[in-house]
Amino acid sequence: MNYTIRITWYFYKSLIIWCLLVSFFAIYYVFEGELNIALAFIVKIFGYASALGVRYLNYNSSKTNFYFRNAGYSINRLYVYTFGFDFLIFIILISLSTIR
Template structure:
């Protein structure tokens, strides 16, 4: 379990900047009353698609993910688990920002 968390963290580190910027932008526009909650969630999901697109276009998947594949992890499962954890953190941040 600890090894899986460590592998997930190493996989998430290059994506962390983009995920954090998308989360903060959604929360900022939500608190400034320019977005509503469902649209903020949709924007976050679109940002995941954009992150996947940038990763796919800018990096050679065979060389970038060699470490993770060599460790026996499926790249799609890693993306799914990392984005799921990030989405849960986003929902918590969203709920904290809407409490008044």
């Protein structure tokens, strides 16, 4: 399990800036009352779609897929783990932001 967490973390590092930017963008507008929670989730889902594009367009990131495959993991599986973990963080942060 530790092995999977470590590999997922290395994979997540290539997306973390983008994922957090989208999260903070959505949370900020929820906090300001300009976005409801449902819309924030939709923004986050679009963020994941764009993250796929960001990583695909980043030449070095797509080349590093071979490292993760050599570690025994499919890239789709790592996306599921990464987005799952990121979404969990997002839910925690957005819950905290709505406590007033």
